[in-house]
Amino acid sequence: MDSYLPPATQPVRVVVWAIHLLLPLLGLWLLLAEPRVNVMWHHNPSHFWMILVVAGINVILGLMISEAARRRADARLFLVSMVFLSSAGFFFLHGLSTPQVLLDDPSLGFDIGQQVGLTIAAVFALASAFPLGEAQARSVMRSQQLIRLSVVGLMVLWGIASLVPGLTPLSRPPAVLPIPWFGWFSVPGLVLFVVAGVMMFRLHRMRRSAILVSLVTAYALLAEAMVAGMSQLNWHLSWWEWHILLTLAFVFVAYSAYLQFRREGSSAGLFDSVALSATVEKIQAQYEQALEELVDHVRRGTKLPAVRLAGRFQLTEGQAAVLDRAGEALASERELSERLAALVDVGTQTKVRLAESDLLTGALERVRQAYGDVRIGLVSEGRVSIGSREYTFSGTTPVRRDGLITYPLTVKGHLAGALEVPVGRTTQDEALSATLASQLSIALENARLYAELDTLFRQYMSPDVASRLLADPDQAALGGELRELTALFADLKGFTTFSERVAPGEIVEMLNRYHTAAVPCILDNGGTIVQFVGDALLALFNAPAAQDDHALAACTAALAMQEAATKVGADGWPTFRVGVNTGMALVGNIGSPELRGFNAMGDAVNVAARLQGLAEPGTVVIGATTLAQVSNAEARPLGPLRLKGKEQEVEAFVLTRIIRA
Numbered sequence: 001m002d003s004y005l006p007p008a009t010q011p012v013r014v015v016v017w018a019i020h021l022l023l024p025l026l027g028l029w030l031l032l033a034e035p036r037v038n039v040m041w042h043h044n045p046s047h048f049w050m051i052l053v054v055a056g057i058n059v060i061l062g063l064m065i066s067e068a069a070r071r072r073a074d075a076r077l078f079l080v081s082m083v084f085l086s087s088a089g090f091f092f093l094h095g096l097s098t099p100q101v102l103l104d105d106p107s108l109g110f111d112i113g114q115q116v117g118l119t120i121a122a123v124f125a126l127a128s129a130f131p132l133g134e135a136q137a138r139s140v141m142r143s144q145q146l147i148r149l150s151v152v153g154l155m156v157l158w159g160i161a162s163l164v165p166g167l168t169p170l171s172r173p174p175a176v177l178p179i180p181w182f183g184w185f186s187v188p189g190l191v192l193f194v195v196a197g198v199m200m201f202r203l204h205r206m207r208r209s210a211i212l213v214s215l216v217t218a219y220a221l222l223a224e225a226m227v228a229g230m231s232q233l234n235w236h237l238s239w240w241e242w243h244i245l246l247t248l249a250f251v252f253v254a255y256s257a258y259l260q261f262r263r264e265g266s267s268a269g270l271f272d273s274v275a276l277s278a279t280v281e282k283i284q285a286q287y288e289q290a291l292e293e294l295v296d297h298v299r300r301g302t303k304l305p306a307v308r309l310a311g312r313f314q315l316t317e318g319q320a321a322v323l324d325r326a327g328e329a330l331a332s333e334r335e336l337s338e339r340l341a342a343l344v345d346v347g348t349q350t351k352v353r354l355a356e357s358d359l360l361t362g363a364l365e366r367v368r369q370a371y372g373d374v375r376i377g378l379v380s381e382g383r384v385s386i387g388s389r390e391y392t393f394s395g396t397t398p399v400r401r402d403g404l405i406t407y408p409l410t411v412k413g414h415l416a417g418a419l420e421v422p423v424g425r426t427t428q429d430e431a432l433s434a435t436l437a438s439q440l441s442i443a444l445e446n447a448r449l450y451a452e453l454d455t456l457f458r459q460y461m462s463p464d465v466a467s468r469l470l471a472d473p474d475q476a477a478l479g480g481e482l483r484e485l486t487a488l489f490a491d492l493k494g495f496t497t498f499s500e501r502v503a504p505g506e507i508v509e510m511l512n513r514y515h516t517a518a519v520p521c522i523l524d525n526g527g528t529i530v531q532f533v534g535d536a537l538l539a540l541f542n543a544p545a546a547q548d549d550h551a552l553a554a555c556t557a558a559l560a561m562q563e564a565a566t567k568v569g570a571d572g573w574p575t576f577r578v579g580v581n582t583g584m585a586l587v588g589n590i591g592s593p594e595l596r597g598f599n600a601m602g603d604a605v606n607v608a609a610r611l612q613g614l615a616e617p618g619t620v621v622i623g624a625t626t627l628a629q630v631s632n633a634e635a636r637p638l639g640p641l642r643l644k645g646k647e648q649e650v651e652a653f654v655l656t657r658i659i660r661a
Contacts, residue, residue, distance in 0.1 A: 057251065058084050063081070065080050066081035066085070068275075074276055075136070075141050079140065082121075082147065082148075086117060087222070093159050094117070102163070107162055109170035118189050119186070121189075122190075132276055193220070200212060211253075212274060213256070339436075343432070343435060346366060347439055347442075360444070375419075378409075406420045407433060411441065481588060484542065485582070486551045486553070487539070487581055492536075492575065494575065495574045497574075522557045524557075525556050525560070527540065528540050535574070539557070544598065551630050552632075556658055559657065579610070579622075580611070581626055583604025583625055610646070611643075616654075622635065622655050634656050634657045639651075
């Protein structure tokens with residue numbers, strides 16, 4: 001009855017199990033109904049030796065379960081062990097009282113001894129089937145020695161009374177055979193075994209276990225043995241049947257334990273499924289703790305404490321060796337996975353705008369978690385050194401020295417540094433180290449390439465535009481799309497007059513100081529500067545990068561520009577004026593295949609330029625469409641304005657501040 005069969009087979013197994021239990025009762029009925037079939041077979045030595053062998057098996061089972069009860073401190077296992085030990089003891093006394101072996105004549109103790117023992121065992125069986133609470137279980141375990149001594153004392157007294165000839169009525173032949181009251185005496189034990197079997201079967205439905213099934217079957221067979229023993233037809237086949245049922249009950253449990261031992265290779269957990277729920281939870285917690293310990297050792301790459309785990313769970317030497325090998329394999333696999341993950345992480349750290357020093361620091365921090373004490377040295381004054389060790393390479397051939405393998409790092413085919421990796425921990429060390437060196441060479445080359453792009457590319461256009469072009473070069477293709485945006489125009493009022501009366505160097509200084517103050521205000525608010533034309537600039541919000549509150553961002557940037565400009569302006573310098581407007585515009589790459597630029601065209605952009613032209617120095621003028629999207633703006637209306645190129649008047653406002661919540 002393997003508990004690991006699929007659920008679909010469960011009904012079939014129940015039917016087969018029921019048939020096996022019903023067959024003995026059917027056989028008993030046939031024997032009692034047909035006296036001609038229920039023949040007598042009187043062979044005292046066979047009875048004596050069969051009883052002794054079966055009682056011995058039963059004692060071994062009882063002691064094994066008793067040891068499991070002691071190890072687990074479990075009351076149910078103790079009570080189950082008493083079922084086997086008490087029945088074994090009286091079964092043994094029944095065998096010793098076999099006539100013409102040790103005693104000359106039959107005795108009353110020989111006739112009723114086993115039924116008495118089974119009745120006592122039935123009491124323990126019923127007690128074992130109850131779901132004992134924590135307090136009850138502790139009480140049972142505290143009383144276990146007293147219970148054992150009481151049962152042993154009772155067996156000793158019964159043995160003296162039934163084996164010493166003529167001492168008591170138990171050692172003398174019964175006056176009447178069969179004994180009239182004997183059948184009724186067996187009924188309580190029969191009922192107790194049936195109830196215990198049903199309760200154990202309910203437990204089995206919650207915990208599928210071969211041992212539990214065998215225990216349920218044993219209780220059922222013991223109940224049937226009591227039924228068969230009621231006939232008192234000594235030495236007839238019906239009388240032998242209850243001996244066989246007793247034998248089957250004990251052998252069935254022993255065989256199930258043997259099968260489980262063969263499957264698990266250890267006797268440590270043979271009877272765990274029978275234990276109380278609190279004990280099962282404690283056992284599961286212990287196994288979870290052991291598993292966590294196993295995983296922790298695998299994660300840290302240290303040797304598994306197989307000997308200690310084997311002692312805790314009573315594993316065999318072979319199982320401990322298997323655990324050792326499994327731990328080593330898991331540790332090696334885990335280490336390989338960590339190193340591969342580190343390679344992937346190094347690749348993902350190669351990002352735009354990540355400085356070379358930050359890249360190498362982050363990469364080293366990550367790979368050291370997987371590879372150990374990895375070190376990097378860069379070329380300096382034509383030489384590569386790491387600590388006191390200086391390296392020269394012949395092409396791409398690595399250098400091996402003192403348990404280290406060192407690979408050259410290259411940038412565009414030229415030596416740029418060296419990677420030093422400890423080897424000898426896994427069989428894939430050299431291959432993984434070579435891959436790591438290649439990955440770091442690529443990362444280093446990319447970092448330096450991006451640094452060049454920052455100098456040669458980014459300083460001539462918006463960072464958003466540059467980032468999008470790096471990610472998708474196809475976006476540099478000519479063309480555009482229509483989208484809503486907010487345009488910000490700014491120029492310096494009085495720039496022409498100023499430039500006529502000062503030297504060119506002072507003009508450049510003034511423009512750089514103003515733009516140095518203004519540009520961060522735009523970029524910090526998500527804007528993209530698409531044009532610098534002399535003293536003027538054009539910035540877009542919501543293009544090319546999407547922004548939810550682009551109108552608010554543009555207004556915030558405009559006020560910040562004016563505040564920053566007042567701090568850098570000097571006497572006689574021109575003053576910023578800013579125009580902001582929101583609306584639809586065509587945005588994209590405009591120009592020719594040879595030269596192009598990201599820009600925006602449309603009425604919204606033109607209106608922003610016109611509003612900037614109307615603004616007083618030091619102020620920000622916004623359109624009605626912008627104000628409508630900035631609910632927390634404080635603005636002063638300028639009234640309807642007629643703008644150049646617009647047939648209809650335009651509402652405009654002087655933005656004074658953004659009210660923060």
